Amino acid sequence: MKLRFSLTLAMLFIFGLVQAQKSIEDVTSGAEKKEGYFTYYWDEKSGKVWLEIDKFDTEFLYVNSLTAGVGSNDIGLDRGQLGGTQIVEFRRVGPKILMVQPNYRYRAVSDNMDEVKAVKEAFAESVLQGFKVEAETDGRVLVDLTSMLLSDAHGVSNTLSRSRQGNFRVDASRSAIYPPMLKNFPKNSEFEATITFTGSGAGGYLRSVTPSSDAVTVRMHHSFIELPDNGYERRKADPRSGYGTISYLDYATPIQEDIQKRFTRRHRLEKKNPKARVSEPVEPIRYYVDRGAPEPIKSALIEGARWWNQAFEAAGYRNAFLVEEMPEGADPLDIRYNVIQWVHRSTRGWSYGSSVTDPRTGEIIKGHVSLGSLRVRQDFLIAQGLLTPYENGTTPDPRMLEMALARLRQLSAHEVGHTIGLMHNYISSTNDRASVMDYPHPKIDLVNGKISLADAYDVGIGAWDKAAITWGYQDFPDNVDEDKALDELIEKQFKDGLGFITDSDSRPIGSSHPQSHLWDNGKSATEELNRLMQVRKLVMNNFSEKQIPVGAPMTTLEEVLVPMYMLHRYQLEGAAKVIGGTYYNYKLRGDSQPLPRTAPKAEQEAALNALLHTVHPSNLAFPEHILKMIPPRVPGFGRSRETFKVRTGIDFDAVAPGETIAGAVMSFIFNGQRATRLVQQKAMDSNQIGLTDVINTAIENTFGKTYTNDYHRQLNFATENQLVYALMDLFKNRGASAQARSEALLGLEKIQTKVSRGGTSGDSSTAAHHAFLRLTIEQFMENPQELQLQDALTPPDGSPIGMGMMHWCTLHDNH
Structure with missing residues (x-):
């Protein structure tokens, strides 16, 4: 064995x-x-x-x-x-x-x-x-x-x-x-x-x-x-530069220095002659466009991406950024190719610019842009609503395609900008569209009382883009102090009025910069909102069956109507940021950029009044001819994420879209962080506008108004409800300061007193509405956390001009 x-x-x-x-x-x-x-x-x-x-x-x-x-x-x-x-x-x-x-x-x-x-x-x-x-x-x-x-x-x-x-x-x-x-x-x-x-x-x-x-x-x-060789020269990161970074902790750092090291993400680019003002590169940056993109889209993508050569020329390079069609048989995921890929999805959505980066140094080895193919159709749809595109019945107005392709060129340039190292710059819309790294809303002009889309989207690289590329890619001779030269370039940007504010400071909730926002236009968010309301009014009054081709179901007018009714949705968000807003830059000690300052009282009051004006019933109501025009949904054309959320089944809802806008405006104004900022700015400056001032103004502009038009009265009821719900949300928001929550509670008591005075007198609808509000506020006072509030209906998808409308949802919870 x-x-x-x-x-x-x-x-x-x-x-x-x-x-x-x-x-x-x-x-x-x-x-x-x-x-x-x-x-x-x-x-x-x-x-x-x-x-x-x-x-x-x-x-x-x-x-x-x-x-x-x-x-x-x-x-x-x-x-x-x-x-x-x-x-x-x-x-x-x-x-x-x-x-x-x-x-x-x-x-x-x-x-x-x-x-x-x-x-x-x-x-x-x-x-x-x-x-x-x-x-x-x-x-x-x-x-x-x-x-x-x-x-x-x-x-x-x-x-x-x-x-x-x-x-x-x-x-x-x-x-x-x-x-x-x-x-x-x-x-x-x-x-x-x-x-x-x-x-x-x-x-x-x-x-x-x-x-x-x-x-x-x-x-x-x-x-x-x-891995790349050691020839790449790292460039120190600077929060003012607009570049993405890599970082790591270096434990060999002397105690008196910062242990965290930060370096800029960028492609390798060197001049053949660093001493020359303008030089050919040792090796140009080459991008390739997806062969699967159809015409005229492919040509628009190539043209927009090529804009970046303008910026590299400004940085002292000749023919440093080249764009052409992908070679036949080439693999888009091959590391040797920087690519712009045309990506199909079942719904429109985000495009993005990503990259393969050496984690050791920040050198970008491969840029990879993914562009959602359905987004171009959204711009086409917006143009369809703004114009009267089917005047002759079937042949579309060529200006629709022109605007859609203009946006596509800008989008191509934008996403390529990410892959060459740049972050978003959302303040550039206040400076004559100084950067393609902003999110641009189409600029809609009124010329002789008519809509003009001639300047809907900018053409070419902006002034900030050129300055940023110069900072990131300038090739300095050996005898130049690079750190000093880079600081001087940043100082020049500021003196030239070229600001930089990026993502976390530009969202409608949480951030406070009055000039930096997504999808907005104009030097002043408030003035642009007022102007856009005039454009919107003209568009709504002119809206007709000529927005769709002969033979299309009349119910599909709603799909074209949605972006017109919601035309001001992002400008609303931008104006809301003025309230409790703070102007600031990414200042370093010793530079010439100013210290933060609170938005002046007059600016904040103007923004508040503009926002409250948008929820006046005359601005929430659909013109009568539109209500008569759109029938219930027909078979095969049911409701979708592109249509209004309604409470009327298959029928068009004349009130719910107004409720949606009112809910958004009130939730923006009475966001917990904004409310807390308002309390504190009033405490530090008694002459400033405070949260109670904002609450009182909102109450005065909504409650106690008389409307002979029953439709307008119903819309005002919806706005009053949303104001009450917003104050209740603020009171329940444990992330807001105790004082902000206290002032929200005081506002609810004021409303309760107003609706109690009315009793059951007047018309039956008003009496019913007041009875509902009295009961709702009483139940809330007894047990705030238990009362289940009715959410405002969320809007149809919008961003990107696709998806991402979470910030428009009015959520009633304990936060």
């Missing part, structure tokens, strides 16, 4: 030795060899990819992405979507190969190797994959890469779960390598696989874009990329 056991062990040992001694050539015999950065083999018979590793303890970039996506803006798994960019290396431990991600967030940039080692050992690394050595030849080893390529490296399952679209896992039996996209190049190795996810509980978004919602099949791409 012992002899048999010993023989068995010996045989197993010999078998293992024979296995370990297999050569790479033995295992890969019959497989297709693909030579490149990492040589690998495609074995069609077994369906495996064998990776040959000859570079150990050598860092490289690993990027995963989606070649073929899901097609839903709401889910967010798009064609061409880049995943994480990770520095990794292969390490051998006996019969195992580990794919390790070092921790670059914590470093010691030092010549002292013990100091470097101390930091490295203090923070965790991540082993992303483990492989078994299958064969070896002359120090090169072979591993089976297939399981990694067939895994959910992009996190599709988590994304589906997070978006409440069901529970899904990779189904190995329905997944396989995708041979057409197994490609190899000297500096990058590319792999791809068809991955099928199976599961249950598919949500509505997923069901709408899959032929069988229990099986979701995508294609996932993997790239192994050689």
Whole structure:
């Protein structure tokens, strides 16, 4: 028995030795060899990819992405979507190969190797994959890469779960390598696989874009990329510059200096002659436009992206930024190509500019723009509402397409701007549209009493864009103090009136800068709102069946009407930010930029009055001819996210859209953070407008008004309800200050007194309305947290001019 056991062990040992001694050539015999950065083999018979590793303890970039996506803006798994960019290396431990991600967030940039080692050992690394050595030849080893390529490296399952679209896992039996996209190049190795996810509980978004919602099949791409050489010169970050950054903690930093290091994200660009004012680049930045984009869209994308060459010319480069059509057969995910990809989804949605960036230095290696194909149709729809485009019945007014293409050029330039390093600059709309990095609302002019779209979107790169590119890409001669020169460029921008304010300071909720907002226009948000209300009035009065072609169902007039009725939606948000607003810049100590200052009282009062004017019944009401024109929804043309939310079923609702606007305006004005700022600014300056002043003005402008028009009276009831609900929300908002909540409660008591005085006298509708408000406020006073308030109906989708209208939702909860 012992002899048999010993023989068995010996045989197993010999078998293992024979296995370990297999050569790479033995295992890969019959497989297709693909030579490149990492040589690998495609074995069609077994369906495996064998990776040959000859570079150990050598860092490289690993990027995963989606070649073929899901097609839903709401889910967010798009064609061409880049995943994480990770520095990794292969390490051998006996019969195992580990794919390790070092921790670059914590470093010691030092010549002292013990100091470097101390930091490295203090923070965790991540082993992303483990492989078994299958064969070896002359120090090169072979591993089976297939399981990694067939895994959910992009996190599709988590994304589906997070978006409440069901529970899904990779189904190995329905997944396989995708041979057409197994490609190899000297500096990058590319792999791809068809991955099928199976599961249950598919949500509505997923069901709408899959032929069988229990099986979701995508294609996932993997790239192994050689890291750039050491020739790239890092540029220090500056919060005033408008550039995105990378950062890390350097524990070798002297105690008296900042331990966090920040560097600008940008492409590598060098002048052939740094001393020359204008020079050819050593290597230009090249972008390629998706061959799948149709004309005239493709030409518009190319033209808009080429605008950036104007900025590089201003920075002293000649022919430094080139844009052309993608070469036939080229892979958009190939690291060698900066691309502008035309992405299709089931609904309109965001476009974005992403990039592959070296985490060590901030060097952008690949720019990748994804443009949602349905967004151009939204601009076409806006133009359709603004003009009378089907005067002759069927042939559309050519100005609609002209405006849509003008927006597309700007969008292409905008997203490319992100991929060359720039952040959003939302204050540029107040400075003659100084940057394409703003979100532009179409500029609608009134010329001789008629709508003009001749200047709807700007043409070319703005003044701030040119200044920003000069700061980021200027190539300084060796004898120039770069830090000083960069500061001087920022100072010049400020003196030239070129401001920079980005995302977190530009949202309607939470931020307070009166001049920085998304989708707005004009030097003054308030003045532009008043002007836009005049445009809106003209558009509504002129609205007719000529907005749609002959043969289209009359009910589809509502789809064209929506963006016209909501034409001022973003300007409302911009004007609301003036109330409790603060002017400020990203000032550094010692620079010439001013200190923060509170928006003057007169500006705040003007903004409040303009906002309250928008909810006057005459501005919420639809003209009578429109109400007579739009029939109930017809079969096959039901309500969608592009139509109004209603309380009348399939019939057009004449009041609910007004309720929507009133709810938004009141929630903007009485946002908890804004209310708290109003309380504090009044405390610091008794001459300033305070929260109670705002509440009293809102009450005076809504309650106690008499309307002979019953339709207008109903709209005013809706506005009064939304004011009450907004004050209740403010009182329940634990994120607001106690004083702000107290003043909201006082406002409710004032309203309660007003509606109590009316009793049940007057017309029956007013009496009923007052009775409802009295009961609602009484119940709220007894138990504020228990009262369930009726939400204002949310508006149809708007942003982007797609999706993202969460900030318009009036939510009644405990915050």
